[in-house]
Amino acid sequence: MNEVSDILSLPVIQIGSSLLTLGQVLFVAGLAFVALLLLLCAGLWRSARARAEAAAQAAEHARDMESRMAGILQAQAEMQGRLGTVAEVFGARQAELTQSLSQRLDAMTGRLGQTMAEQTRSTHENLAKLQERLAVIDTAQNNIQSLAGQVVQLQAILSNKQTRGAFGQSRMEAIVADGLPTGAYQFQPTLSNGSRPDCLVKMPNGSPSLVIDAKFPLEAWNAIRAAEGADMQRQAMQAFRRDVEVHIRDIAEKYLLRGETQDTAFMFVPSESIFAEIHENFEALVQRAHRARVVIVSPSLLMLSIQVIQSILKDARMREQAHLIQGEVLRLMEDVSRLDERVRKLQTHFGQAARDIDEILVSSNKLTKRGQKIEALEFGADGQQLPDESDSSPARSRSVESPNGSLRLRVVDEN
Numbered sequence: 001m002n003e004v005s006d007i008l009s010l011p012v013i014q015i016g017s018s019l020l021t022l023g024q025v026l027f028v029a030g031l032a033f034v035a036l037l038l039l040l041c042a043g044l045w046r047s048a049r050a051r052a053e054a055a056a057q058a059a060e061h062a063r064d065m066e067s068r069m070a071g072i073l074q075a076q077a078e079m080q081g082r083l084g085t086v087a088e089v090f091g092a093r094q095a096e097l098t099q100s101l102s103q104r105l106d107a108m109t110g111r112l113g114q115t116m117a118e119q120t121r122s123t124h125e126n127l128a129k130l131q132e133r134l135a136v137i138d139t140a141q142n143n144i145q146s147l148a149g150q151v152v153q154l155q156a157i158l159s160n161k162q163t164r165g166a167f168g169q170s171r172m173e174a175i176v177a178d179g180l181p182t183g184a185y186q187f188q189p190t191l192s193n194g195s196r197p198d199c200l201v202k203m204p205n206g207s208p209s210l211v212i213d214a215k216f217p218l219e220a221w222n223a224i225r226a227a228e229g230a231d232m233q234r235q236a237m238q239a240f241r242r243d244v245e246v247h248i249r250d251i252a253e254k255y256l257l258r259g260e261t262q263d264t265a266f267m268f269v270p271s272e273s274i275f276a277e278i279h280e281n282f283e284a285l286v287q288r289a290h291r292a293r294v295v296i297v298s299p300s301l302l303m304l305s306i307q308v309i310q311s312i313l314k315d316a317r318m319r320e321q322a323h324l325i326q327g328e329v330l331r332l333m334e335d336v337s338r339l340d341e342r343v344r345k346l347q348t349h350f351g352q353a354a355r356d357i358d359e360i361l362v363s364s365n366k367l368t369k370r371g372q373k374i375e376a377l378e379f380g381a382d383g384q385q386l387p388d389e390s391d392s393s394p395a396r397s398r399s400v401e402s403p404n405g406s407l408r409l410r411v412v413d414e415n
Helices: 002-008 022-149 151-158 161-179 219-226 230-255 272-281 283-291 299-320 322-375
Strands: 011-015 018-021 185-187 199-201 210-213 265-268 294-297 396-401 408-413
Touching: 022 161, 022 299, 022 322, 161 185, 161 199, 161 265, 161 299, 210 230, 219 230, 230 265, 230 283, 230 294, 265 299, 272 283, 272 294, 272 299, 283 294, 294 299, 299 322
Parallel strands: 210 265, 265 294
Antiparallel strands: 011 018, 185 199, 199 210, 396 408
C-alpha cells in the first residue's frame, strides 16, 4: 500500500508553478471519462426521440401520398381511356386513307402498264420492220458482189442486141424491186403520150413519178472496143457520141411530161466500167445530159438513188402516221394531268391528317400539364389548398369539394 501511495504521489506534470502528481492526473481523467459517458447517453436519447418523431411524420406523409396517388391513378386511367378512343378513331381514318390510296395507285399502275405494253409492242413492230429493211440492204449488197464477179461475162452478154436489152432491163428491175416496196414502182407503163418507159417510180404526196430508161445504146461502144487504128477509133467515138445524144433527146422529149413525170429522168447504164469511161472521155455528153435534165446512172448510183427514194417513202408514211402519234401523246398528257390532280388531292389528305395529329398532341400536352398540376397540389393543416404565390398567370380557377366536405381542391383551367 505504501508503494502504491508513493507511486500516486509521484509528480508527473508541471503546469506553471503547480506540480501535479500521478494520482491527481488519474482523478481528473476519471472525471472526464464519466462526463463523456453522460454526454453520449444524452445524445442517444435525443436521437431516438427524433427518429420516432420522423417515423410518425413519414407515416402521415405516406398516407397523404397514397391518397394523392389514388386520385392521380384515377385521372391517368381516364386519360388513357380517352387516348385509346382517339387512337381508335385515328386508326380507322388511317385505314380508310390507306385503302383509298391503294385503290388509286392500283388503277394508275394498271393504266401505266397498259400504256407501256402498247409502246413496247409498237417498238417491237418498228424494230421488226427495220430488220426487214436491213435484210433487203444485205441482199442488195450480195447482189452487187455477185454482179461484180460476173463483169468478165459482160462482153459475151452484150454481143447480142436482144440479150443486151434484156440484161439491162433485168438488172434495173432487180435493183428497183429489191429497194422499193410493191406498189411503189411499175415496169413498162404507158404514159399519156403513148410512150412506154422501162420503169416508173411513184413518188409520195401526189408528186409526179420518176422515169428510168434502161435502153442504153451499146452498138457504138462495142465498135469503139473493136476499132483498130486511130481513124476507126475516132469514127467509132463520133458514132457513139451521136447515138447517146439522140437517146438523151428521145428521153427528154418522150418521158419528161409536165405534171405527170418529174422534170428529171434517169438513163441507166448497166456497167460500171462503161459509166466510168463516159465520165472520163465523154464529158460533153455528161454536160448535154445535164442540160436536158437526164441523169446518167450506173448500177451503184441507181441503187443509192433507190435507197434515197425508199427513205422519202418511209418518211412520208411516218408523216401519215403522225396524227396517230399526236393523239397518243395527247391521251398520255391527259393521264399525266389526272395523275397530278389525284396526287395533289392525296397531298391535301396527308396535310389534313398531319393537322389532326398536331391537334391530338396539343390535347395530350394539356392533359399532361393538368396531371402535373394535380400532382403538385399542396394542402394545409386544415385540409385547404395552400395558394401558389409564384403562379401569377391570369388563369381561371374553380373549387371542387368532396361530398363529406373533408377535402377541397382548386382546379385551374388554362387555355
